Amino acid sequence: xxxxxxxxxxxxxxxxxxxxxxxxxxxxxxxxxxxxxxxxxxxxxxxxxxxxxxxxxxxxxxxxxxxxxxxxxxxx
Amino acid sequence: xxxxxxxxxxxxxxxxxxxxxxxxxxxxxxxxxxxxxxxxxxxxxxxxxxxxxxxxxxxxxxxxxxxxxxxxxxxxxxxxxxxxxxxxxxxxxxxxxxxxxxxxxxxxxxxxxxxxxxxxxxxxxxxxxxxxxxxxxxxxxxxxxxxxxxxxxxxxxxxxxxxxxxxxxxxxxxxxxxxxxxxxxxxxxxxxxxxxxxxxxxxxxxxxxxxxxxxxxxxxxxxxxxxxxxxxxxxxxxxxxxxxxxxxxxxxxxxxxxxxxxxxxxxxxxxxxxxxxxxxxxxxxxxxxxxxxxxxxxxxxxxxxxxxxxxxxxxxxxxxxxxxxxxxxxxxxxxxxxxxxxxxxxxxxxxxx
Numbered sequence: 057x058x059x060x061x062x063x064x065x066x067x068x069x070x071x072x073x074x075x076x077x078x079x080x081x082x083x084x085x086x087x088x089x090x091x092x093x094x095x096x097x098x099x100x101x102x103x104x105x106x107x108x109x110x111x112x113x114x115x116x117x118x119x120x121x122x123x124x125x126x127x128x129x130x131x132x
Numbered sequence: 133x134x135x136x137x138x139x140x141x142x143x144x145x146x147x148x149x150x151x152x153x154x155x156x157x158x159x160x161x162x163x164x165x166x167x168x169x170x171x172x173x174x175x176x177x178x179x180x181x182x183x184x185x186x187x188x189x190x191x192x193x194x195x196x197x198x199x200x201x202x203x204x205x206x207x208x209x210x211x212x213x214x215x216x217x218x219x220x221x222x223x224x225x226x227x228x229x230x231x232x233x234x235x236x237x238x239x240x241x242x243x244x245x246x247x248x249x250x251x252x253x254x255x256x257x258x259x260x261x262x263x264x265x266x267x268x269x270x271x272x273x274x275x276x277x278x279x280x281x282x283x284x285x286x287x288x289x290x291x292x293x294x295x296x297x298x299x300x301x302x303x304x305x306x307x308x309x310x311x312x313x314x315x316x317x318x319x320x321x322x323x324x325x326x327x328x329x330x331x332x333x334x335x336x337x338x339x340x341x342x343x344x345x346x347x348x349x350x351x352x353x354x355x356x357x358x359x360x361x362x363x364x365x366x367x368x369x370x371x372x373x374x375x376x377x378x379x380x381x382x383x384x385x386x387x388x389x390x391x392x393x394x395x396x397x398x399x400x401x402x403x404x405x406x407x408x409x410x411x412x413x414x415x416x417x418x419x420x421x422x423x424x425x426x427x428x429x430x431x432x433x434x435x436x437x438x439x440x441x442x443x444x445x446x447x448x449x450x451x452x453x454x455x456x457x458x459x460x461x462x463x464x465x466x467x468x469x470x471x472x473x474x475x476x477x478x479x480x481x482x483x484x485x
Binding site: 071091092093095096097099100103109110111112115 | 167170171174175292352365366367368370371374375406410
């Protein structure tokens with residue numbers, strides 16, 4: 057799996073945030089648009105695209121998009 | 133593995149009742165207009181029926197109204213009803229069991245077995261298993277009542293649960309019948325390790341009510357609750373539901389050699405639109421074969437499957453044999469999947485109280 061592709065799929069779960077806001081270092085929970093509903097979309101996307109089941113703690117423990125990418129990668 | 137294969141039981145009818153009072157999510161000011169629109173789009177709840185929180189309508193009242201109408205339409209003699217199972221987490225009193233009060237209110241005979249079962253979203257599939265187990269070996273009739281007025285547990289400052297919870301009650305009539313028996317096959321499961329994901333922390337005997345119980349605490353932006361409110365960890369419940377429910381279906385299909393493409397409808401507990409959609413897609417069911425009513429009723433806990441039967445499938449249930457798949461899942465954590473058949477059953481119009 058590729059980081060760039062993961063970021064694109066991650067960004068697709070947002071409606072209002074500009075695509076340029078998403079980089080490996082983005083602290084996604086600090087984004088204005090972030091909410092628990094976005095978390096559900098992300099878990100759903102990761103389940104569909106990577107067949108990995110994220111838990112609440114995975115979201116809590118990840119600060120940046122790269123952190124979450126590493127978690128998904130380690131669970132594959 | 134707790135697989136249950138019921139023999140000699142026929143489902144005779146189903147009725148449901150909701151409070152006439154409606155709570156519109158668009159009128160809320162917990163979150164902004166923008167956020168509420170996004171909420172409705174994702175979670176699916178536009179409005180829900182709520183009792184007034186003054187004790188004037190209890191869950192038992194909704195279930196009794198549904199049961200009274202169902203018994204009239206079935207023309208069943210009350211003296212023939214010898215089992216009453218009431219599945220509920222919002223009883224009339226801490227004790228005695230509400231089922232005992234309902235036995236009296238429905239004027240059922242004193243020969244009737246009556247008891248409560250404390251389960252929520254899995255309540256219909258569990259209740260079906262319990263009452264059918266009792267009926268399958270005794271020549272009697274029974275009533276399964278499932279309901280909740282869980283809006284009582286919703287903090288008005290909790291955007292996650294206040295917008296979701298709906299109140300409803302239902303009645304399902306079943307009988308011992310060796311000639312026209314239905315298929316009732318279930319796969320029931322439990323994972324108490326997830327107890328904190330849906331919990332009212334105080335007010336039981338582990339954490340008795342104290343002054344501290346009433347204090348409102350902020351958990352995140354838009355979520356303030358006391359320990360007498362329901363605490364829901366939406367992310368954990370979501371993760372649990374989208375993985376465990378499809379798996380419980382796979383197990384059911386394999387154990388009972390079920391071909392899901394031959395089922396008429398998939399009835400998923402109306403937990404949240406996104407969860408229902410995920411489960412539907414994983415089971416490769418078409419939208420047309422997967423009825424939903426979350427938009428107008430919210431998440432009605434264990435009642436949501438029987439409520440779907442009344443609001444979405446009344447005509448078909450009444451006029452032809454159906455082959456249904458059901459999934460209930462949630463608080464406990466407790467969940468189950470089922471395959472049931474029905475053959476021209478009695479389904480009164482949705483009732484209001």
